[in-house]
Amino acid sequence: MLQMAGGNSTGSRTTSSCLRESSPPLNWSPLSPRSYPSDGQDRIQLDVTALINESHRALNSLDNEIDINPENDNIIDNNHENANDERLPVSFNELGQWNGPAQFSTLIGEVTRAKIPLKYHNWTKVPPCYKEEVWDAIQSTYQVTEINKEYVLLKSNSAWRTEKCKQRRKVMDAKTVQEKKRRVPTYYNKDDWEAFIDYNTSDKFKEKSKKASEARAQVQAQYTGGRKGIPRTWLQMEQESPTGEVYRPHVYLATHNFVADDNPLSSKSIAAAKVAKVKEAYDKEPSAQNCLATDAVTRARLQKEKDNVRKEKQKNEALKAQLDAERQKNNREGHDQISSSSYQQEIGTLAPAPSSFRLCFLRNLRRKAVACAYVDRAKAPNDDDYDCMINEIMYSNAMLCDRDGVLGDVSKGAMIKWPKAYVTDVGEPLN
Numbered sequence: 001m002l003q004m005a006g007g008n009s010t011g012s013r014t015t016s017s018c019l020r021e022s023s024p025p026l027n028w029s030p031l032s033p034r035s036y037p038s039d040g041q042d043r044i045q046l047d048v049t050a051l052i053n054e055s056h057r058a059l060n061s062l063d064n065e066i067d068i069n070p071e072n073d074n075i076i077d078n079n080h081e082n083a084n085d086e087r088l089p090v091s092f093n094e095l096g097q098w099n100g101p102a103q104f105s106t107l108i109g110e111v112t113r114a115k116i117p118l119k120y121h122n123w124t125k126v127p128p129c130y131k132e133e134v135w136d137a138i139q140s141t142y143q144v145t146e147i148n149k150e151y152v153l154l155k156s157n158s159a160w161r162t163e164k165c166k167q168r169r170k171v172m173d174a175k176t177v178q179e180k181k182r183r184v185p186t187y188y189n190k191d192d193w194e195a196f197i198d199y200n201t202s203d204k205f206k207e208k209s210k211k212a213s214e215a216r217a218q219v220q221a222q223y224t225g226g227r228k229g230i231p232r233t234w235l236q237m238e239q240e241s242p243t244g245e246v247y248r249p250h251v252y253l254a255t256h257n258f259v260a261d262d263n264p265l266s267s268k269s270i271a272a273a274k275v276a277k278v279k280e281a282y283d284k285e286p287s288a289q290n291c292l293a294t295d296a297v298t299r300a301r302l303q304k305e306k307d308n309v310r311k312e313k314q315k316n317e318a319l320k321a322q323l324d325a326e327r328q329k330n331n332r333e334g335h336d337q338i339s340s341s342s343y344q345q346e347i348g349t350l351a352p353a354p355s356s357f358r359l360c361f362l363r364n365l366r367r368k369a370v371a372c373a374y375v376d377r378a379k380a381p382n383d384d385d386y387d388c389m390i391n392e393i394m395y396s397n398a399m400l401c402d403r404d405g406v407l408g409d410v411s412k413g414a415m416i417k418w419p420k421a422y423v424t425d426v427g428e429p430l431n
Helices: 038-068 102-115 128-139 146-170 177-182 190-200 203-217 226-240 248-254 267-284 286-290 296-339 341-347
Strands: 003-005 090-092 098-100 357-363 369-376 385-393 415-419 423-425
Touching: 098 102, 098 146, 098 226, 102 128, 102 146, 102 226, 128 146, 146 190, 177 190, 190 203, 226 248, 248 267, 248 286, 248 296, 267 286, 267 296, 357 385, 369 415
Parallel strands: none
Antiparallel strands: 003 090, 090 098, 357 369, 357 423, 369 385, 385 415
16 A cells, blocks of 8 residues: 655755755755856756646646545545645655656656766765755655655666766767767766766776676566556556556566567567566466465576576586696696606605605694695505605794604605695695
8 A cells, every 4th residue: 555755844954065055945956066057057947847837736636536536545645744734745655665646756857967966986976965955855845754765865876877878878979088078968067077978988987887788688577667667557557456456476567578589599589488487477376476475476586596506506516627627737747747857856866656646735733734745645544644745845843743853854855744634635625
């Protein structure tokens, strides 16, 4: 069911990071230090005024419908507390999502474009004072409270990013950066616009844009419901339903429409196949659709997660096989080095190492590697020690395990014994 957000209108606020002049609720002006041309200010102010007038007309029409159909339980009448509130009402569903009127979302977009410059790299970089300006403008026009602030700013974030994409597309055909900078929109500050262009032509942004494009290519069955959005679509379907009961699969199928093309591997064909699976599960078991844990959308998402886990498992297995191959290659190179004549001359008259010798770390009681040695892995399982041929000493003061003394007393190529529990292969992770 719908909930009507209400509350008393709040005045202008001031923040320590950005000083703003107080103004009448509906006559807000762009925030300093942004300087807009006068014609840009007039255009934006007229747009907002028109939106507010449209909201009044829509709500007056809604009041007439309420008089005609007083049993409509989707609309809650203004209570006595809000009877004197001149702001426009706005409705939210039980999840806190806005679902009417349409002018509410439009006003958020207009205010956001007027208040927040495009020069910031992302939403987190936008100073809080700009976000407060957006919130104050919306709060002075519509009956929203602090409970709705987070949602309003999320809508503002979406509108801001959409505007950035729109402006980027407008200058894509420009040959040079300077030409892009000359195409300053009428209502944008020149310095802010140039900073926006500088960032969007940087190597950092190009790399980020490439990754985002690859991520979007992996998305299947995107939303196709248009500007109305899922909450408003859901409300409309509930109003049109004879029983008033609408569940998530109904809305999903209504807002995800795809037609497969001739290429079965294209994004349209993949999306159409995914939606077809949801519809098949929906038709097969209609009684399960009224529960989020068992509906067709949940099952499709669970199957997708299972597929992702399986792919990750296969990827990890491939990496493990690659690591094993590299480890065997290193062992073979070590054996070749032991058998080479130059190495024999370096360590003295040493017999060739058997094939069971492997390059390993010798570790102390604290599991720190103190030496690197070729270890005879062919020892019987009941033996407690390995026969090790020293290859490199890393800590010469480490104590020996088979005799009195330290590793510094042992020459390269000498044979010592070392406990099995403290011998690990090179590249083997510690437990």
